[in-house]
Amino acid sequence: MPTRQPADAARATILPLALAQFICSYAGTAMNVAITPMAHDLHTTVFGIQATITLFTLTMAALMIPGSKLTDVWGRKRCLVAGLLLYGTGALLAAIAPGLGLMLLGNALLEGIGSALMIPPIYILVTVMSPDVATRAKYFGIVSGAGALGAATGPLIGGLITSLISWRASFLLQVLVIAWIIVLIRHLPTPPRPGPAPRFDVTGALLSAAGLLLVVLAVLQSTTYSWTTARTDFSIAGHVLIAEGGVSPVWPTLALGTLTLAAFILHLRRTERRGHEPLLHLRLFGNNVANLGLGTQAAQWLVMQGTFFVTAVYLQNARGYNAILTGLVLTPATAGILASSAAAERFARRRTQRTLIISGFAATVAGLALLLVLVAAGTGVWRTIPGLLLAGLGLGTMLTASVNLVQSAFPDRDQSDISGLSRAVSNLGSSLGTALAGSVIVSAAQPGRHPYAASLTVLTVVAVLGLTSAVLLPRIPTPNNGQARS
Template identity: 80%
Template sequence: MSPRAMVLPLALAQFICSYAGTAMNVAIAPMARDLGTTVFGVQTTITLFTLTMAALMIPGSKLTDVWGRKRCLVAGLLLYGVGALLAAVAPGLGVMILGNALLEGIGSALMIPPIYILITVAFPDLATRAKYFGVVSGAGALGAATGPLIGGLITSFVSWRASFLLQVLVIGLIVVLIRRVPSPARTTEPARFDVTGAVLSAAGLMFVVLGVLLSATYGWGTARTDFAVAGHVVIPEGGISPVWPSLALGALLLAVFVLHLHRTARAGREPLLHLRLFRNRPANLGLGTQAVQWLVMQGTFFVTAVYLQEARGYDAIATGLALTPATAGILLSSAAAERLARHRAQRTLIVAGFVLTVAGMVLLLALVRDGTALWRTAPGLLLAGLGLGTMLTASVNLVQSAFPDRDQGDISGLSRSVSNLGSSLGTALAGSVIVAAAHPAGRPYAASLTVLVVVAVVGLVLAVLLPRASDA
């Protein structure tokens, strides 16, 4: 089987997952009307999708060692397809939550880790692997960036339900194409699934991501409004933001999870995640750069989209077109991943990517400050996109390549969880800064972009700290 025929369905699967994460944002109002619910109800569905996917990414990845990588991928595709079909025909919010938030979320958690594992084990050559990681990363970035545009077009000219039917059709195509992908031979006996570890990791990650998402509504300091659970006010307006209790509970559960992993390994049983992964300094720094990259990318897309719609009155279609330079930059640099990997070290590419991204964001901040012409956003977005595409592929390649085949299930789930957390934090952080800077007055978009630039500089520092030995 040709490499292209193998990678095509994997890239399509990554595209559709990323597309689903952003396409619904432009259809909230018509969905609320058709489902007989409120805007808050639809936003809750979107939040639950993010929580489900984030919470189950590590357990889903471990199942690749239990069921097999290809079988896990197919199971995820089928669950996702059923969920998208239910969402397309949903008569009310309950069915929408079941289809979109639960089944599509679980399906995403099952199918995303095998995508990266299959590429890692199929292509031992670093440069070739970089090429196909670039294809998949580019497909993911393309899905996230074009989700509002494609979703806006379909919602405007057909219906939001057609957007979910499109997902069903693409999933069906992937299932047909994936049948030709060879299933990697097992190098070890099927692992025993660590149920206790799965529950602890899922609950811990859920509360961490929930805390991050709550910041957009309640802020990071004091609660902007009452925080209620089941109709009862738990934290009144002006009290401590619910972000911190949620983060604290998540951190506590994750600490118990780590203790459980240690005890499980000492008892000679198979843990959900091997702690030896955290002894690899280049991989740990690479995971840090991954989190920052996704935070910066999603945050920048979010800030720019809100600015164009709120400050300049763009609709969803025009906003998607305005973000095209960033998408083009990501695709161009992702397409060059193999050539870059053959001539430059992974560490060098990550550092260069952060430098380009920071320069692009500073340029975007400087140009839009003095005017509103469309050309003023294009150079900065293009430069930032080139930087993001360069380092996204290099970081994934560095992290995945740092471990042998036996650890690919573990590191793939951990890597995807870190990236997902970065994405959630990017949107939430940018949104909370925009709200905070807008009261009573200020420059909310400039303030939010400035915060993202600072975070990108932190990522650059992490990249510089990568040992040169990781260049190989």
């Protein structure tokens, strides 16, 4: 068995790890309510700010697997600190940016790279410092709850700060939180390396980054160009490659990304056959529990981000709510996620992870069904409370259980690999949730149609598919009763 850190070390570690996850999730949603004032102050267009947000998402998603592997090369604590320093520097540059160029460098690139470096160590450290599955569930519940809280309160906190002070103060807040985290972890023990430092697979890193970037970019393009035919011309450097009415650029981009990922898999196989250290070990894909668990993770994040997005768009466009009121209406979902995440340890002691994931999806499906009354003519916004609360309770229950299931299915030596893969899958689900919901809203926006009902229906179908994956999970417990093994 591997040497574990004492339980008090895990307890001391969880606060900075949860804060780091919170600030990354907060950054992903807070900018959405400040697009117009940012465009004005930076002397650019709304499209320029939206491009910055998109590039941040692409950078983080593309580098998540390489960033996770660097925890084996540099060490887990060093990788976490490097990510924090890069992220804090990026947030500071964004806060003082006079124009779009420095904003792109700070927010899109440095914060994106910093996120890719510091998020994987969060989940690795929770796994290797927890002595049993219930304790691990407790800490994953805290981290998952912090992430959900950051994503859900981003529009509310960001809206308040932007309205009362300035959008720049929102970035300064991130700098202060990052500085606090660095202070909290300065005495954090350096976890023992599970083996000698491996050679970093540069070719694998480039292929995985390019493949994931193209796949996420294809998903994000669906909001602008739709999934079927292009709503507008698709141009690169002023040259129209696909005219309006032609096939959507989503599919060529997705095909190119898929081919690149296929080349990545072939490279991994060839690297392993030569006896070298690959960026990602192919043995990870031979674990049926983890494969189904990753599928449930993708579905969960898709449904969560999609639901927040659809509800926010409805409240702001159809009801005329501002960012602050929108955040308040979404409070039941946030409260549900936090409540169920806080109970993760108790749930894990009484029920298997499979049971919790199934129950979470069932509650989420029921919550989305109730939420469909939001689009009914003449109904009050207060009627969304039961649906949002129930969906939040379900999401919080299964988010923690799925992460625990996937991370615990592998020994310590594979934690960097599975952490990067798990976070990449979750990021893909998040991107797909926003893009899918947004594209459905746009497609169904013609008179006589109900775009919000259509989006919620699609999200409900995805939740049902996630429930199906959960039911297919083996009934047998994970090895060592859910504990990571050597």
